Amino acid sequence: MKKNLIIFSGAGMSAESGIGTFRDSGGLWEQFRIEDVATPEAWKRNPNLVTDFYNQRRKQIMEAQPNNAHLLIATLEKDFHVFVITQNIDDLHERAGSTNTLHLHGNIRLSKSSGPKQEEKYYPIEGWELTPNDKCADGFRLRPHVVWFGEEVPALNDAVKILQEADILIVIGTSLQVYPAAGLIHTAPETCKCYIIDPNVEEFSSPSHFIKIKANASEGLRELIKRIVD
Numbered sequence: 001m002k003k004n005l006i007i008f009s010g011a012g013m014s015a016e017s018g019i020g021t022f023r024d025s026g027g028l029w030e031q032f033r034i035e036d037v038a039t040p041e042a043w044k045r046n047p048n049l050v051t052d053f054y055n056q057r058r059k060q061i062m063e064a065q066p067n068n069a070h071l072l073i074a075t076l077e078k079d080f081h082v083f084v085i086t087q088n089i090d091d092l093h094e095r096a097g098s099t100n101t102l103h104l105h106g107n108i109r110l111s112k113s114s115g116p117k118q119e120e121k122y123y124p125i126e127g128w129e130l131t132p133n134d135k136c137a138d139g140f141r142l143r144p145h146v147v148w149f150g151e152e153v154p155a156l157n158d159a160v161k162i163l164q165e166a167d168i169l170i171v172i173g174t175s176l177q178v179y180p181a182a183g184l185i186h187t188a189p190e191t192c193k194c195y196i197i198d199p200n201v202e203e204f205s206s207p208s209h210f211i212k213i214k215a216n217a218s219e220g221l222r223e224l225i226k227r228i229v230d
């Protein structure tokens with residue numbers, strides 16, 4: 001009987017694909033103010049600026065390749081029931097071959113209506129660019145399917161249900177600073193074996209029962225997989 005292995009990933013997962021993180025030095029939130037590009041108020045104030053911010057990130061993501069960490073996670077599906085719960089809006093887990101990926105903060109390759117009705121209807125974006133003329137059938141402008149600060153996290157309950165069945169939980173590349181996502185790691189059962197992989201793992205607090213692996217994603221996963229598969 002295959003064990004349930006849950007990956008909980010953040011921006012550090014994609015760092016080795018050349019995609020910058022948010023809070024490392026030089027990170028995205030040092031280059032842009034969150035209130036200018038990643039809140040509903042920013043969209044109301046200047047939808048073109050917000051659209052362009054995500055167009056630039058989508059372009060970079062489409063030019064990037066999954067890294068060894070993404071690929072190692074995809075190969076784990078041979079030996080485990082793998083569920084990837086990611087805070088990332090890139091599609092690198094899927095492009096590496098992971099078949100069960102839940103995006104807590106949305107998926108930059110999809111768009112949705114910017115209208116007042118919060119329907120979970122998403123539309124694939126052809127290419128890297130959303131434009132002001134891209135409208136939804138309801139007549140409202142299309143916006144990126146990204147959960148902005150202050151918005152609900154629609155996939156939260158699904159993520160809790162997955163974590164409650166975890167036999168192994170591997171947290172990779174997240175500073176655990178953004179809630180409610182960060183709180184999810186406490187919902188795994190007592191019996192779950194928990195690991196956290198991060199080069200700066202000693203610089204932030206993580207639950208004491210998590211086994212800490214101070215390494216980047218691909219190195220740390222390579223080392224851990226040897227341990228858990230044996």
Ligand code: APR
Nearest residue numbers: 010011012015021022023087173174175176178200216217
């Ligand atoms: N391998 C693994 N981890 C890495 C690597 C790497 N090569 N490089 C950096 N890291 C780690 C950093 O040490 C840090 O702990 O990745 C983490 C990145 O943290 P953040 O930049 O805060 O990203 P994240 O935790 O994913 O942010 C959560 O905040 O801005 C919002 O919605 C956005 O989903 C994002 C959320």
